[in-house]
Amino acid sequence: MVNYKYxxxxxxxxxxxxxxxxxxxxxxxxxxLERLEQKMRQLDPTxxxxxxxxxxxxxxxxxxxxxxxxxxRSPRTKSEPASPEPESEPKPEPAKEPFSLVSVKGDYESxxxxxxxxxxxxxxEAHFNKNRGEPGQADFHxxxxxxxxxxxxxxxxxxxxxxxxxxxxxxxxxxxxxxEQAYLDFLIKPYFNLRAGMLLTPVGLVNERHEPPAFNGVExxxxxxxxxxxxxxxLGFGVTGDVGHGLRYRAYLMSALNATGLxxxxxxxxxxxxxxxxxFRNPAKALRVEYAGVRxxxxxxxxxxxITGNQFLSVKPAVSIASxxxxxxxxxxxxRGLFANTWISQxxxxxxxxxxQVGFGANVASExxxxxxxxxxxxxxxxxxxxxxxxxxxxxFNTQQRMPQGYLPLGEFDRKALVTGFTFKPHADIxxxxxxxxxxxxxxxxxxxxAVNLGLGWWF
Amino acid sequence: xxxxxxxxxxxxCAGVFAQDRKDVPARTIAITAERFVFTPxxxxxxxxxxxxxxxxxxxxEHGFLIPGTSIHAIIPPRGKGELRVKFVANRKGEFFFxxxxxxxxxxxxxxxxxxxx
Numbered sequence: 001m002v003n004y005k006y007x008x009x010x011x012x013x014x015x016x017x018x019x020x021x022x023x024x025x026x027x028x029x030x031x032x033l034e035r036l037e038q039k040m041r042q043l044d045p046t047x048x049x050x051x052x053x054x055x056x057x058x059x060x061x062x063x064x065x066x067x068x069x070x071x072x073r074s075p076r077t078k079s080e081p082a083s084p085e086p087e088s089e090p091k092p093e094p095a096k097e098p099f100s101l102v103s104v105k106g107d108y109e110s111x112x113x114x115x116x117x118x119x120x121x122x123x124x125e126a127h128f129n130k131n132r133g134e135p136g137q138a139d140f141h142x143x144x145x146x147x148x149x150x151x152x153x154x155x156x157x158x159x160x161x162x163x164x165x166x167x168x169x170x171x172x173x174x175x176x177x178x179x180e181q182a183y184l185d186f187l188i189k190p191y192f193n194l195r196a197g198m199l200l201t202p203v204g205l206v207n208e209r210h211e212p213p214a215f216n217g218v219e220x221x222x223x224x225x226x227x228x229x230x231x232x233x234x235l236g237f238g239v240t241g242d243v244g245h246g247l248r249y250r251a252y253l254m255s256a257l258n259a260t261g262l263x264x265x266x267x268x269x270x271x272x273x274x275x276x277x278x279x280f281r282n283p284a285k286a287l288r289v290e291y292a293g294v295r296x297x298x299x300x301x302x303x304x305x306x307i308t309g310n311q312f313l314s315v316k317p318a319v320s321i322a323s324x325x326x327x328x329x330x331x332x333x334x335x336r337g338l339f340a341n342t343w344i345s346q347x348x349x350x351x352x353x354x355x356x357q358v359g360f361g362a363n364v365a366s367e368x369x370x371x372x373x374x375x376x377x378x379x380x381x382x383x384x385x386x387x388x389x390x391x392x393x394x395x396x397f398n399t400q401q402r403m404p405q406g407y408l409p410l411g412e413f414d415r416k417a418l419v420t421g422f423t424f425k426p427h428a429d430i431x432x433x434x435x436x437x438x439x440x441x442x443x444x445x446x447x448x449x450x451a452v453n454l455g456l457g458w459w460f
Numbered sequence: 461x462x463x464x465x466x467x468x469x470x471x472x473c474a475g476v477f478a479q480d481r482k483d484v485p486a487r488t489i490a491i492t493a494e495r496f497v498f499t500p501x502x503x504x505x506x507x508x509x510x511x512x513x514x515x516x517x518x519x520x521e522h523g524f525l526i527p528g529t530s531i532h533a534i535i536p537p538r539g540k541g542e543l544r545v546k547f548v549a550n551r552k553g554e555f556f557f558x559x560x561x562x563x564x565x566x567x568x569x570x571x572x573x574x575x576x577x
Binding site for chain 1: 526529538551
């Protein structure tokens with residue numbers, strides 16, 4: 001009796017095992033497959049139901065679905081009869097889609113809206129700046145709209161139009177409307193693509209990634225303002241690509257700087273042509289190589305060299321820049337840093353010619369140097385949607401690192417700054433910023449003033 | 461008789477796990493999206509392999525689009541979670557994926573490739 005009972009139990013378990021281990025299907029899956037088969041039969045009454053094992057039925061269903069899809073893709077006018085292909089010429093199998101999507105899970109839903117529409121984005125930032133001993137000033141610093149268009153999968157357009165300081169009036173020193181970028185990308189291979197138009201010079205960390213939530217501090221780093229003149233754009237063309245193993249590059253020929261704008265205070269900022277009456281007689285060469293082969297580490301080298309375009313026949317100074325930068329994130333800690341050195345050839349001759357032309361000495365240096373390091377920590381728990389970043393940035397920059405023979409460097413241009421503050425992000429693309437800037441210089445006469453800055457920036 | 465029970469229990473577990481394993485990807489690949497790069501940007505997988513990409517952003521919202529396929533999803537901004545895309549490569553070749561959300565100056569070239577062997 002007992003043996004009989006166990007024999008029955010073994011039989012039941014063996015059946016269960018066969019059902020779960022071999023076909024590994026549940027009754028629910030079986031029912032779902034049947035429903036799919038019935039739906040397929042509604043589409044095609046000749047479709048056979050329930051023949052073979054579960055896998056065979058599934059394979060049959062997939063095969064039938066492919067053929068139905070293929071027939072629905074081939075256009076056929078109403079007048080054309082749906083005649084079958086002659087048996088002697090079998091129809092080739094439709095090409096399979098390269099990937100079968102199994103599932104998409106995430107904190108955002110999947111989207112069927114591919115990027116055929118015109119991509120539109122933008123960023124804005126408003127600042128309040130107060131230097132010690134001076135009244136504070138509020139300024140809607142930047143209102144930038146970005147537009148793109150895909151002519152095809154391989155030809156794409158991108159642009160950035162900016163209104164600075166909110167108000168623009170002809171002939172007055174107020175704001176400005178500027179075309180920051182407008183270029184075409186011709187995508188050929190991952191390691192080789194072409195780009196042409198108004199381009200951002202690929203130098204430093206901030207020049208190409210200057211959206212407000214992308215950096216800490218209300219204002220951009222001093223080094224990337226005085227040594228690298230962010231935002232620096234010129235007309236040009238070049239190649240760009242990703243050669244694999246995390247190594248990518250950009251190499252452009254660009255319109256040259258204008259030597260008449262060089263001076264000791266802003267150095268290169270006033271020498272940018274911004275694409276207006278730019279000289280392409282001696283195009284400048286710009287190169288950036290980045291390594292991002294290790295997760296959350298990006299190292300970059302930028303090089304720029306070019307003979308300045310100018311109206312003086314007797315002097316043709318060349319400007320060269322070399323910069324190294326890096327960004328690294330480890331858990332809640334971010335660190336970024338940059339070192340940049342700029343050389344200007346024939347600086348003595350240029351100073352002499354500029355003095356003769358405009359009546360005062362520009363005091364342009366033959367070498368400038370700057371560097372900064374910025375550690376930052378995310379203090380709010382990861383589970384919260386908001387983010388609070390405390391940071392401090394130490395900068396050292398000297399726009400008269402080395403002077404041409406006969407010129408003395410001024411201490412007021414040998415500067416240091418300690419910028420400390422926070423960036424609060426109620427959303428990843430919105431940044432509320434605050435910082436306090438301690439300024440120092442080497443001058444015994446002209447003392448710099450400290451400043452408080454408050455900013456609000458967003459990206460969409 | 462104990463051995464029979466033990467054997468049956470093992471078989472039962474094996475059957476249950478065999479069911480679960482069908483959805484377990486052969487490979488899971490973590491991809492970081494950041495203006496204007498995917499890291500890694502070149503991914504090699506095998507034909508017929510079930511793979512899962514786990515995509516996270518280091519900054520803003522990005523898109524993950526494989527042109528010509530139904531694979532298109534949004535990578536949430538930093539700190540707002542991740543995107544998991546599970547798929548099977550049906551044929552050999554090199555296929556591109558790209559960011560489909562305008563994310564800044566280098567958006568056009570924010571691309572990567574999947575090499576199916």
